[in-house]
Amino acid sequence: xxxxxxxxxxxxxxxxxxxxxxxxxxxxxxxxxxxxxxxxxxxxxxxxxxxxxxxxxxxxxxxxxxxxxxxxxxxxxxxxxxxxxxxxxxxxxxxxxxxxxxxxxxxxxxxxxxxxxxxxxxxxxxxxxxxxxxxxxxxxxxxxxxxxxxxxxxxxxxxxxxxxxxxxxxxxxxxxxxxxxxxxxxxxxxxxxxxxxxxxxxxxxxxxxxxxxxxxxxxxxxxxxxxxxxxxxxxxxxxxxxxxxxxxxxxxxxxxxxxxxxxxxxxxxxxxxxxx
Numbered sequence: 001x002x003x004x005x006x007x008x009x010x011x012x013x014x015x016x017x018x019x020x021x022x023x024x025x026x027x028x029x030x031x032x033x034x035x036x037x038x039x040x041x042x043x044x045x046x047x048x049x050x051x052x053x054x055x056x057x058x059x060x061x062x063x064x065x066x067x068x069x070x071x072x073x074x075x076x077x078x079x080x081x082x083x084x085x086x087x088x089x090x091x092x093x094x095x096x097x098x099x100x101x102x103x104x105x106x107x108x109x110x111x112x113x114x115x116x117x118x119x120x121x122x123x124x125x126x127x128x129x130x131x132x133x134x135x136x137x138x139x140x141x142x143x144x145x146x147x148x149x150x151x152x153x154x155x156x157x158x159x160x161x162x163x164x165x166x167x168x169x170x171x172x173x174x175x176x177x178x179x180x181x182x183x184x185x186x187x188x189x190x191x192x193x194x195x196x197x198x199x200x201x202x203x204x205x206x207x208x209x210x211x212x213x214x215x216x217x218x219x220x221x222x223x224x225x226x227x228x229x230x231x232x233x234x235x236x237x238x239x240x241x242x243x244x245x246x247x248x249x250x251x252x253x254x255x256x257x258x259x260x261x262x263x264x265x266x267x268x269x270x271x272x273x274x275x276x
Contacts, residue, residue: 018068059087083133125174162255217230
């Protein structure tokens with residue numbers, strides 16, 4: 001498998017619909033941003049074929065589809081691995097990798113990290129996950145993880161996973177203000193700066209539409225689990241596995257809590273009440 005170049009030093013490969021980004025510190029040493037969506041020999045074989053060593057790993061977040069090869073990378077290369085401290089504290093949720101024994105370096109309030117003398121910019125893009133981070137390579141490529149989705153990925157998605165929708169929207173607006181020449185979206189590829197504002201609009205519109213659908217379901221007092229089922233049906237979720245998936249039900253619950261937070265619904269003893 002060949003790396004796809006964004007710049008002369010920042011490249012990526014696709015591991016099970018999730019991009020692994022490599023910034024080349026030298027001809028033989030890279031910093032990885034995320035490690036792919038499936039445990040796969042492809043990443044490791046590509047690194048071996050090109051005689052590359054992994055100096056460090058930067059984790060945009062610790063969801064399963066971004067950390068599948070992390071343990072193998074740590075075992076083989078012993079890199080420094082960085083992740084938000086808020087991701088580490090949320091690792092017990094089912095959508096996370098679920099292995100708290102890994103030795104990761106927590107990022108707290110830092111807005112940059114120096115690796116082998118080169119500066120990687122950090123900016124928080126919380127919302128999709130508890131401590132989602134974007135990283136900017138030393139040559140100006142902004143790696144957004146799942147903070148934004150492209151239209152071809154977003155529109156077929158029934159309910160994009162969000163830990164906190166309102167925070168995610170704030171992060172999207174912050175991304176709109178940035179001016180990097182290239183952005184890498186983990187499930188989509190490269191987006192140029194002149195397309196970012198329209199992409200933010202599309203992502204926000206999707207979330208506001210889901211809020212609209214959710215409001216329409218709260219016609220009378222009902223148990224929160226019943227409301228989750230009604231919302232999933234209204235959002236045209238067909239797969240019964242998704243209905244019962246704990247992570248999906250939690251992301252719907254986060255949207256319900258968003259309405260409660262702004263006074264558009266109330267809750268008592270797990271019963272959600274409409275506000276007239």
